[in-house]
Amino acid sequence: MLDFDKLDKTIHEKGRLSIMTLLATKPSWPFQDLKAELKMSDGNLVTHLRTLHQGGYVAVTKAMLDRPQTSYSLTEKGRAAFQDYLRVLEQIVKAGKR
């Protein structure tokens, strides 16, 4: 019997899941690129990123290039949580097909 409570509630939200997915594809994502890729408003994206950061899943790097740039990346904890989340999702889908 599957325990749906195993699903990480921090990730189990479409906006945050999308952010975690993108962060899993590259070492680091600038804020503007995340925004363009996900087509989210600044406020919405900032809120989700803050939640993920507070959960210890996302690290923030501020750099001064030709202009200030804030980039985000997955922490070790975040990567492990994302992999666990995927595993549980797959189990749910498999169970549904039986």
Next chain:
Amino acid sequence: MNEQERAEEHLKTIRRLMERATIYRAISAPTALVGGLLSLAASFATWVHLNPAVPGTDHKNFYLWLWLLVLVLTAATNTLFIVLGAKKRNEPVFSASMKAALIALAPALLLGAVLTCLLAAADDDPGLYLFQSVIWATCYGLGLLATGHFAPRSLTLLGWAFLSAGIAGFTWMYLDLAGGTTYSFGYGSALPSTLFMATTFGLFHLIYAAGAWPRKGATQEP
């Protein structure tokens, strides 16, 4: 929506985003523009230099060296744009996507290089230039198509255009030989190969550059 449906929906979202985020454009639009213009210039130079009407022109391997120069200049331009792009995005130059693209391109390009060496060692006759050009277009097209799993649609279309031109070129040569003539434009003429290279490496690249050029406000592919 029950939990299973929600899980499926989330997996689809993950898949779609991951596919989109890992798209890699092995040939950028500015590179294609430079390559296309260089190819047109090289085609013109070939046409002028290898014109049989001009007596006494020494064209020993001129065709091969000229197109090798175009290849080197275009590859250098591509490298420059890749380095600048990686620096701008604060990413490593040799990214996982770039390595995957190089691995996908390698077999077809290796075949093209080997066949070119064999042909160059055999003879340097303008009658063989079309054969050489068709091999280049075919191998290049196959190389681009090999990157199809992570390439944008425009690059796959470019691959198909080159492969189709290659197949058409081989068919044309076969029909010419089967018909008893050796290339419609006459043996010893560099004109068929010049036209072929101008159309494929010149025109195709310019059309691709126009279609793939990053537009203001549009989401840019990596």
